[in-house]
Amino acid sequence: MSCNCKGPKSDLTLLNNIFEEISCVPENLITVLQKAQEIYGYLPEDVIYHVADVLGAKPAEVMGVATFYSQFRLSPIGKYLIMSCQGTACHVNGSKRVSEAVADYLGIKHGETTADGLFTLENVACLGCCSLAPVIMINGEAYGNLTPESAVEVLKTIKEKENGEK
Amino acid sequence: MMRIIIGEGSCGIAAGALKVHSAIENLITANDSFSLGSTGCIGMCYLEPIVDIYDGEVLFKRLVRVTQDKAEDIVSSVRSGDFSLVDDITITSDDEEFLIGQTRIALRHCGLIDPTSIDDYCNADGYSALKKVLGTMTPEDVINEIKISGLAGRGGAGFPTWFKWNAARNSSGEDKYLICNADEGDPGAFMDRALIESDPHSLIEGMLIGAYAIGAKEMIVYVRAEYPLAIKNLEIAIAAAGKNGFLGDNILGSGFSCKMRIKAGAGAFVCGEETALIESLEGKRGMPRLKPPFPAEKGYMDSPSNINNVETYANITWIINNGGAAFAAMGTENSKGTKVFALTGKIKKGGLVEIPMGKTLRDVIFGIGGGIRDGKKFKAVQMGGPSGGCIPESLLDTVIDYKALAATGAIMGSGGMVVMDESTCMVGMAKFFLDFTALESCGKCVHCRIGTKRMQEILSRIVDGEGKTGDIELLEELSLAVKDGALCGLGQTAPNPVLTTIKYFRNEYEAHINEKRCPAKECAALRRYAIDPNKCVGCTLCARGCPTKAIIGKVKETHVIDTTLCVKCDNCRKTCRFGAVTIN
Numbered sequence: 001m002s003c004n005c006k007g008p009k010s011d012l013t014l015l016n017n018i019f020e021e022i023s024c025v026p027e028n029l030i031t032v033l034q035k036a037q038e039i040y041g042y043l044p045e046d047v048i049y050h051v052a053d054v055l056g057a058k059p060a061e062v063m064g065v066a067t068f069y070s071q072f073r074l075s076p077i078g079k080y081l082i083m084s085c086q087g088t089a090c091h092v093n094g095s096k097r098v099s100e101a102v103a104d105y106l107g108i109k110h111g112e113t114t115a116d117g118l119f120t121l122e123n124v125a126c127l128g129c130c131s132l133a134p135v136i137m138i139n140g141e142a143y144g145n146l147t148p149e150s151a152v153e154v155l156k157t158i159k160e161k162e163n164g165e166k
Numbered sequence: 167m168m169r170i171i172i173g174e175g176s177c178g179i180a181a182g183a184l185k186v187h188s189a190i191e192n193l194i195t196a197n198d199s200f201s202l203g204s205t206g207c208i209g210m211c212y213l214e215p216i217v218d219i220y221d222g223e224v225l226f227k228r229l230v231r232v233t234q235d236k237a238e239d240i241v242s243s244v245r246s247g248d249f250s251l252v253d254d255i256t257i258t259s260d261d262e263e264f265l266i267g268q269t270r271i272a273l274r275h276c277g278l279i280d281p282t283s284i285d286d287y288c289n290a291d292g293y294s295a296l297k298k299v300l301g302t303m304t305p306e307d308v309i310n311e312i313k314i315s316g317l318a319g320r321g322g323a324g325f326p327t328w329f330k331w332n333a334a335r336n337s338s339g340e341d342k343y344l345i346c347n348a349d350e351g352d353p354g355a356f357m358d359r360a361l362i363e364s365d366p367h368s369l370i371e372g373m374l375i376g377a378y379a380i381g382a383k384e385m386i387v388y389v390r391a392e393y394p395l396a397i398k399n400l401e402i403a404i405a406a407a408g409k410n411g412f413l414g415d416n417i418l419g420s421g422f423s424c425k426m427r428i429k430a431g432a433g434a435f436v437c438g439e440e441t442a443l444i445e446s447l448e449g450k451r452g453m454p455r456l457k458p459p460f461p462a463e464k465g466y467m468d469s470p471s472n473i474n475n476v477e478t479y480a481n482i483t484w485i486i487n488n489g490g491a492a493f494a495a496m497g498t499e500n501s502k503g504t505k506v507f508a509l510t511g512k513i514k515k516g517g518l519v520e521i522p523m524g525k526t527l528r529d530v531i532f533g534i535g536g537g538i539r540d541g542k543k544f545k546a547v548q549m550g551g552p553s554g555g556c557i558p559e560s561l562l563d564t565v566i567d568y569k570a571l572a573a574t575g576a577i578m579g580s581g582g583m584v585v586m587d588e589s590t591c592m593v594g595m596a597k598f599f600l601d602f603t604a605l606e607s608c609g610k611c612v613h614c615r616i617g618t619k620r621m622q623e624i625l626s627r628i629v630d631g632e633g634k635t636g637d638i639e640l641l642e643e644l645s646l647a648v649k650d651g652a653l654c655g656l657g658q659t660a661p662n663p664v665l666t667t668i669k670y671f672r673n674e675y676e677a678h679i680n681e682k683r684c685p686a687k688e689c690a691a692l693r694r695y696a697i698d699p700n701k702c703v704g705c706t707l708c709a710r711g712c713p714t715k716a717i718i719g720k721v722k723e724t725h726v727i728d729t730t731l732c733v734k735c736d737n738c739r740k741t742c743r744f745g746a747v748t749i750n
Contacts (some may be wrong), residue, residue, distance in 0.1 A: 027467075029449035030432050034391070068451040069432035071391050087353035088548060088584040089510035091598050125435065125602070126353035127392060129180045129617075130510035131211030131517060140394075142180030147358075 010044045019054055026057050029065055033072060034079040070124075078113045078120040080158060083137040087126030094147075095134035099123060101148030105155055113163065118162060119155070167224075168200035168244050173216040173277055175207030175363050176356075176395050181214035189237035190217075200221075200244050206364020206399075208277030209518030210264055213257070216277075219244060228257040243348065250555035261515070267534045269496070270520045271504045272320075272357075272480040276364040276454065284406040287367040293412055295486035299375050300420035303486075308379040313481070314490030316502030321347055321438070321475030322553065322579045323655070324501070324568040330472055334380040337470035344373055344382040345466065345473040347443055348389040348396070349426055351435040352551030355582035356516055357506040358476035362389070362396040365480070366403035370426065373481035374412065375486060377424045380472050387425040388443055390635060391433060400428055435552070435606035439654045440465075440473045442608065453608045454654035475580065475747075477506055497523030501567040505578065511548075511585035513538045521566070522697045528562040545686075548668070552578025552599045552606075553659035555666030555720035556592060563654040577659070590686035592671040593678050597625035599663035603656065613651025617644050618660050625664070629689045635680035638668060687749045693734050694750045699724045701746035708738035708747065 017037045022028050032055065036047055043066055052059040066072045084099040099110070103121060106114050113120040129135045132144025136151060143154050170190060170743040174183045190202055194198050195251040208216055213230035217240060222224055229240065229252055239251040249256070270276075279286040287293070313328035333340060346369065350358040362369060373385050389397050407413045416422045434452045436442045442456035444466050465471025481503060488661055494502045501523040507530060510516045514536035521530060527547060531537065538544050546556040555576035557564065564570050571578050586595070602617040621644050625639050631643050645661030652658045668675060677683045684692040695719075697708075702724045709725055716732040719725030727747075729737070 025449075027447075027449045030446065031429070031449075034430060034432065064451055065449070069434050071431075071433040075502065086602075088551065088598070089354050089516075091353075091588050092511045092584060092590050092595075124392070124432070125351065126356070128356035128359050129177055130351075130354055130356060130508060131177055131214070132180055133510065135180070142176075144180055 008044070010040060010046050012047065012050050015047070016037050017049065024054050024056070026055050029055055029057065029062065030069070033062070033066060037072060044075050076113070078118050080119050080138055082119055082121045083127065084121065085127045085129070085133070085135045085137070086123050087130060089130035090134040093133040096117045097148045098134045098136065098146050098151045102151050102155065105152045118159070124132070167222065169220040170200060170202045170240065170244060171218045171220060172202075172204050173206070173214065173218070174204040174209045175360055176314050177207060177211040178214045178216065178395075179395070183215035185234045186215050186217065186232050186237060189234040191240060193237055193241045198245065203280055205277050205279060206281045206516065207360040209273060209360065210261070210515070211463045211517040213261060220458045227252070229255045230261065230410075231255060248567065249692050264515050264517065264534055265268045268520050269504050269522050271484045271493075272477050273360065273518060273520045274484065275368060276518070279365065281364050281366055282402050282648065284367060284403070284410055287365075291487070292367055293371055296371050296374055296412065297418060297455050298486060299378055300422055302416055305379045305381065308375060309335065315485045315493035316490075316497070317481055317485065317493065318501065318568065319475060320477035320481075320505065320580065322550065322577060323436050324578060327478055329411050329476060330462060330474070331376060331379050333460070334470050335473040337463050339470045341384070341467070341469045341470060342380055342382040343471040344377040344385045344467045345374055345443070346385070346387040346472055346476060347438065347473050348387055348388055348393075348476045349431045349438045349443060350476070350580065351438045352471060352582045354510055354548070354551055354584045355508045355580045357508050359393045359396050360518055361476050361480050362393070363399050366400045367407065368483060369400070369476060370403055370407050370412070372482035373426070374424060375482050376472065376474065376479065378422055380470070380671070382472070383424055385424060386447060386466070387426070387428050388437070389428060389430055390446060391430045397430060397510070404428070424565050434608070435602070436654070436656050439656060442654065443473065444471065444565050451608070453610045456653065475675060476740070477581070498567045503588050505566060505581060507581045507583045509535050509585070512538055512540070512542065512587040513585040513588070518529060523566050526563050526565050530566070530583065531562070535585070536666060538585065538587050540701070542589065544585070544590065545588050546586045547588060548584040548586065548595065548663075549582065549697065550577035550662070551582050552603050553577060553655065553662055554579045554582075555662045556586070556595060556670065557666070558670040575662065575669055577662070587687060588686060589686055589687040591629070591684050592667045592674045593625065593628055594666045594688055596664045597622065597629055600625055600660070603660040607656065607660070611652045611657055613648045614657030614660065617648035618657070621642055621648070621661070621664060624713065628675065628678045629684070629691065630690075630693045631678070631682045637679055638672070638675050642668060690734050694729060695727050695732055695734065695738065696748050696750055697725050697727055697741035698746045698748055701744045703744060705743070706715060707741050707743070711741050713737065
């Protein structure tokens with residue numbers, strides 16, 4: 001079944017390498033979706049339909065898996081992905097206030113992207129850097145021992161750098 | 167020859183180890199006679215980044231909390247042999263105690279070898295247990311040795327390892343699978359990540375021995391996708407093990423063949439449950455299956471499968487090399503060997519602690535961990551993550567033992583130990599865990615799906631100051647219903663954080679509900695701000711910064727907060743230079 005969605009069309013040929021590398025059986029669905037997300041940054045609807053087609057699964061099954069696991073995203077993310085750790089150690093060291101300060105500064109909620117496409121904020125389960133709690137990770141780089149103020153400072157620095165480049 | 171070795175586990179990197187590494191690397195010239203290398207996690211996370219200086223094989227100096235601007239001092243010290251320049255970052259004897267108090271079996275190589283070098287592992291006696299097993303032992307011998315050791319599952323439930331292996335061995339089926347559960351989902355636990363990052367060959371070797379024992383031809387490691395470094399180091403190790411004849415066909419000429427692959431998880435806490443993990447391996451939503459049949463009979467692809475946690479496998483080679491009896495000599499009657507804990511929270515010295523079973527919680531928290539930081543008072547320790555509970559000060563002398571910990575209402579769990587001081591609200595803590603389990607419940611069982619949601623709503627109401635008489639009893643009733651009505655461990659244990667906090671900190675629940683007061687002063691909705699007339703000088707700074715104009719007062723006169731207007735933004739307390747704003 002092909003996709004009838006009205007969203008932007010993705011270049012589905014980008015997936016061909018994945019299908020050559022991984023055998024096209026339903027068992028490999030999660031791995032295929034992970035690779036697809038690496039390519040597109042998220043899982044566009046037409047990609048979900050195409051993956052279902054190739055793997056011989058129903059689009060609803062693929063959608064079911066894509067929405068079950070927190071790693072998969074159904075909308076594009078900003079240039080900087082901010083992962084705000086909500087682990088236990090971060091919680092007792094004040095992660096909630098850090099995450100609220102970040103959300104307030106950017107004017108977005110958890111799971112949203114700023115209008116300029118620069119930042120996406122995600123509250124995530126433990127990142128495993130508990131001794132540096134509270135921690136946020138921006139595009140894979142960890143910032144530890146934060147206060148609400150110092151977290152906002154980190155974002156300001158990134159923003160200034162971006163504005164300077166424009 | 168002198169060697170500079172930098173700890174580059176995830177904690178070290180997060181603290182800046184790679185920046186230190188490149189700073190030192192840039193200073194080294196062709197004339198220098200020392201080398202620069204890296205290792206995994208030493209486990210002293212609170213001192214990261216850590217730089218070790220070895221003279222040959224001997225640790226000569228350990229430098230802690232190293233910043234890149236110390237790189238020059240480090241390099242010139244190693245060149246001259248005069249280390250006075252780095253005195254300020256040399257580890258203190260008090261901090262050295264952190265490791266001295268430990269007995270390391272699972273963590274024995276962590277921070278000592280280069281995890282990306284199979285030679286380093288082999289030089290540390292690596293793959294000798296595999297050679298012994300394949301050369302001199304039958305699968306039954308192996309299972310018997312593990313039985314003697316008394317090793318129990320380190321993932322949380324504490325089920326005897328030999329029993330699972332034996333059941334999988336005795337199940338009929340051509341294709342059997344040996345699976346490693348590295349989906350370390352408990353927030354606050356990171357020992358499995360550190361083990362894979364720092365000593366991946368030990369996992370491979372332990373798993374190979376298990377695969378030989380049950381008759382598996384394929385091994386799968388299910389790793390959290392949030393652990394990229396662990397996946398990378400394990401991939402390197404699998405490739406090296408294959409090249410050296412430890413993986414693949416006819417391993418070491420024994421006729422035993424086994425291959426290995428990694429499967430990255432996609433972020434679902436419930437996949438730590440073994441049948442949900444199997445569903446996920448099969449590419450489906452991770453929803454638990456009904457047991458029986460147990461995975462040992464019908465697991466991955468309906469074939470007999472054995473699943474153990476990372477730390478369990480990490481103990482295997484030591485047991486084979488030193489004998490099951492040596493392992494069983496440590497610990498208590500019910501719990502043998504050692505256990506790794508991730509000590510975090512409001513603790514002075516946080517990191518990885520491995521100690522023999524039978525030590526007390528006090529030994530770990532106040533002995534090795536150095537007690538509570540910032541001069542505050544200990545309140546509770548959370549063990550076992552969302553499946554565990556909070557243990558109060560009166561029970562700090564509880565010994566570390568599966569049964570003794572279960573008797574408190576908490577569990578051994580995978581080893582997360584989060585320490586809380588007087589500023590942590592215990593109702594807030596219970597809500598924190600219910601927020602987590604309500605979100606992570608897979609939705610299969612009604613009691614878990616809806617029960618955890620209702621419990622979360624009641625807890626939210628209490629911390630928001632809208633708790634009602636009868637809420638505590640309702641929480642208890644729901645807890646028992648969820649425990650009874652859930653299929654898997656997630657639901658059966660999800661109420662534990664609520665039940666233990668009600669059991670040991672009922673007064674905090676009552677203060678929230680009856681007096682609309684948070685004893686820890688943590689719940690924002692229940693804070694009442696006031697200005698201390700003895701400290702206020704009338705500088706007007708707070709009044710000018712107040713977003714709701716809730717602070718009234720003239721210059722040089724004591725200010726007052728109108729609590730009906732106050733939105734508890736905490737601005738005034740932060741801006742006051744005289745510490746006059748208090749929270750009641």
